[in-house]
Amino acid sequence: MDNGASSYRRYLDGDDAAFDEIMRLWFDRLILFIDRYVHDLYTAEDIATDVFADLVVHRRRYNFQYALSTYLFTLARNRALNHLKRQKRLRFEPLDEQLAERESLEDTVLKTERHRALHKAIADLPTDMQAAVHLVYFEGLSYDEAGRVMNKNRKQIDNLLSRAKRELRTVLTEEGLTL
Numbered sequence: 001m002d003n004g005a006s007s008y009r010r011y012l013d014g015d016d017a018a019f020d021e022i023m024r025l026w027f028d029r030l031i032l033f034i035d036r037y038v039h040d041l042y043t044a045e046d047i048a049t050d051v052f053a054d055l056v057v058h059r060r061r062y063n064f065q066y067a068l069s070t071y072l073f074t075l076a077r078n079r080a081l082n083h084l085k086r087q088k089r090l091r092f093e094p095l096d097e098q099l100a101e102r103e104s105l106e107d108t109v110l111k112t113e114r115h116r117a118l119h120k121a122i123a124d125l126p127t128d129m130q131a132a133v134h135l136v137y138f139e140g141l142s143y144d145e146a147g148r149v150m151n152k153n154r155k156q157i158d159n160l161l162s163r164a165k166r167e168l169r170t171v172l173t174e175e176g177l178t179l
Contacts, residue, residue, distance in 0.1 A: 004068040012059060023052060026069065029139060030076045036123075036130045037080035038087075047083060051075045066148060073135060073149045121171040122164075129164040132157055 004025055010018035027048055034044035054075060055062070062071050122133055128150065135146040136157070143157045150157070 005064055008055075008062065008068055009064075019056070022055075022068070026072055027052070030072060033073060033131075033134055033139070034076050034080045036134055037077070037127065038083055043083065044080075047079045048076065050079055067141075067145060069139065069141065070145045070148050073139070073141070077131065077149055117172060117175050118168070121168050124171070125164055125167060128152075129160050129167070132160040133164050136161060 004022045007018040007021045007025075011022070030048040030051060031041065031044045034047045035041055038044055038047070051072060055072075062068065122130055125133065131150055132146055135141045135149055136143065141149070143154045143161075146152075147154050147157045152160070
């Protein structure tokens with residue numbers, strides 16, 4: 001599978017429906033990935049929209065050297081980190097209603113107790129470990145592709161995932177679940 005690269009080529013050749021295919025394939029995944037950084041689904045959706053706007057405005061910036069998914073997740077990560085930098089300067093506090101609404105939305109997505117426990121344990125991991133777990137296990141990126149997204153080498157990704165699995169195993173075992 002080309003992860004959308006052929007659709008993007010068709011889009012560059014003038015087929016606007018191909019861009020819709022890319023959006024359908026990657027938009028929700030990007031939102032969930034960005035949410036791991038910003039912890040706000042509405043902000044994550046805005047950032048994901050900006051990523052796709054960047055793809056439209058700067059049509060020739062993607063050079064097909066890497067998978068389109070790697071390019072999109074790299075853009076998403078960079079924009080999420082930029083958002084966090086700006087947020088630190090502005091010091092906005094989230095509204096309680098937004099948090100309650102976010103939790104209820106997540107409860108509908110995470111249907112079983114095991115999934116909730118796993119996702120909670122992942123959320124408690126450091127940000128780099130969260131990102132590595134999400135990219136490799138939820139998005140199916142290779143260690144090399146995840147490394148490109150996170151500006152790390154293959155060994156660093158391997159180390160992050162090993163430590164993350166060890167921490168998840170400990171937390172989930174304490175709760176009576178297995179990884």
